[in-house]
Amino acid sequence: MKKFYLALLFLGIFVGFLSSCSDDDECTPLPAPPIINITSGNLSMHIGDSIILKASVASPTETTFSWILDTTEVSTDSIYVFKSEYSGLFDVKLTATNSDGTVATTTSITVQPGEYKNGTFVLSENNSLLTFISPEGKVTTDAYTDENGTKLGSVNQDIFIKNHKMYIVSQNGGGDGFLVIANAETLKKIKGFQTELNGKVNWPTHVAVLGDDDIYLRDNNGVKRFQPSTGTVTLIEGTSGARKNTMAVADGKVFASVKNTVVVIEAGKDIISSTINFDGEVSGVIKASDGNLWVSDRSGKITKVDAKTYQKIGMNDIPTEVASVWNTTYAAAPGITAKGDTLYISGLTSKIYRHIFSTKETKLMVDAKTMVDNVGIVYNTCAVHPLTGEVYLNSIKGYGQNYKINNISVFNFSGDEPELSANYENYTAFPAGTFFTYNFE
Template sequence: MKTQFFFRHLIAIASLATLIISCNNDDDFTAPPVISGEQQLKDTLTIGKTLRLSSRIKDRSNLSFQWTVDGKGVSSDSVYTFKPETRGDFKIEMTAKNNGGDVKLTYDIHTWGAYENGFFMINEGWYGHGTGTVGFYRYDTKAIEDSIFVKVNPDKNLKPESSTLEFGTIINKKLFLVSKAAGPVVVADAYSLKEEKRIPAQAGNDWRAIVAIDENQALLTSGKGIFKLNLNAMELNGQLEGVTGQVGDIVKVNNYIFALSAAKGVLVINAATLAVEKTISSMVLGFAVTEDKKVWAAGGTKLINIDSNTLEVKEIALGFQAYGSWGAWHPGSITAAQNDVFIARNASFSGGKEIYKYTGDVASLARPFITLTGVNILYGAGIGYDKKKNTLVVNTVDSGFGANFANNNLYLFNADSGAKTGGVSFSGYYFPAVSVFQQ
């Protein structure tokens, strides 16, 4: 019995010792770091800007930090300032560590190109007083940046001053700028706007618009037909046979190219053979392309759509006279959102105040979708659709003459409801031509 009592007493002493040791260890315990809030975050910024990233840890005592960008160590501070040199997606990870363990925080950052997070404003310029200009409306600041092409390319220009910059589009991530009246065709990176190539300005040039056939070839419309263009060398390679006179707007859908001729209306061109397969006369305004791959144009009091597979033409009563702009050409005042078509009711050149929306029901053309107020009138193409924001972009000047043309407004309307969602007023003889949206 004495022996059993001895062992029980010894076990009790050992248990007490273990309890004392455990308490001492608890006193020395270090809690691992704790992040405040979510541990995986997203953000964006534009090249040229910086973004200060926090570790999101309140108690930073006795901690070590490690920041990596796409797996490469970049900092050991508790905060990190990210300044990207290229556009794209970056994964930034922060690891905080102490004796109790570690914790990770991830930032997924998308970096926009310098001129990606917004849209371009192509301005024809004040004829005889200066060249056309390229502006940029930035989504985050809701402001317009002026004359960005010459700011990015200080050793380049869009001269002669007698030319007008009337058209722009993005092909293969390149912004193409097309000038009339002896001006150049310029190719710039669509994100940085740095010039890469050009067809030099020279007497006899009279360009209108451009469309890509494939990655290597394009068609360039002009005051005297359609020219074939090698996109790699930026060299002309002859003209399309049988197409003469002024040709303006041009689009490619499926296996056909649709071009608007002042003399013949819509020319339907086989994209493989470059032969004209069909002509649709009396059309003066084009083009919009809906998601169902129909091509839209207008002439007289008719709105038409062309099935890009069968080339079948359907006519819709427009309810008002459609006008083109052959006297002083600018891109057509027509655009599309999904399967809806927007068309401006212009005067004989520009100057309209009403924008109609055709939704597939002729009743939708009974009244304007948007009516401009006050002295505002459309100028140039006047309307464009921004798919990224589901916004109808509208350019206006004041009605009248002279100094009235220096009063500009950029309006943004919800493409579904027609409600105005924003706008910027600015001064200067810009003469807006067309908006160009990143793809």
């Protein structure tokens, strides 16, 4: 395979040389083409592995080298060690220059996805559990501890993924901190923030991220901007009373619910940029698949909002029976979940309702208690898988030691009757929410 690759390398340079000359021109000889010798690894690798690329030129003339990864020069040595902490296809360009001229060649390296790049996470408040369900249905009870040998903080509440990093926030801190940043594909801890946030946050529950130095934490005082580079934590004026609920990120901005409003926070700013008003207390704000927003409020409405202009581009009334679940829930997860224009609502009940926005049809899809044993208490709200359309519902048998009897139930509503696609028993400990990696792409 290496011989075949090198042959292609020579062929590419030779064809380029021929095309640069006409029969009548005098061609200046180019320097001998650089050869990339792969002395360790191959053209496909796993995260954390490395490939040693060695350049050589069949010319006695002194030659300089430049290795470019994407648009950044990463080495001027004749040897470059390629390593990546995340997956993807990477182009490494080698340029060789001497007194005869300059030639260049590019090789591509595939880094295979990490074990946790794609799948479903269920975060639990107790025991610092981060449960992972692979696309094939394999369950890892506590993936974070398995990878790090340490525990997340106490009373975990929320997850956000940005730029190949996973951000996990815990209400009480301890363990690896109030906020933990981990590699989103391997779950290896990058940094935990305990002392840096101690005294600066008051029971933080939710996190949204716009950049490495633009981390927004919702706590009992409001929404705060955390800048790890300086350790600065700034309360954003006007966010007092921010609901203990998920913040959405769309169009490069944070959208957080504060009573009857959704406030907009732009990157790099410590102020509210705009406020969107609703008729009732906002029970959920989530990013729609088209990049806009879905907002539910306790007046019994679901509204589509343009994430750029903040205009309301559609509004549906929900039947009183369904809207009432928003008035009885104080879940940390949104009151709505959506795939396309199909939304699901459960609140803290075992009943899952479907609302199709385009047709304004609302229907009871299932009462989980009729299909799953030990559904005593629904813990946080349902969540729809953005690819499969299956709906996940977390439940426990009860409080006390009964929380150890629990279910992650997966329902399929594509047919005439609801189906229980899967039921994972006894993996959680007061689950705070279900998080699909695909929602952060």
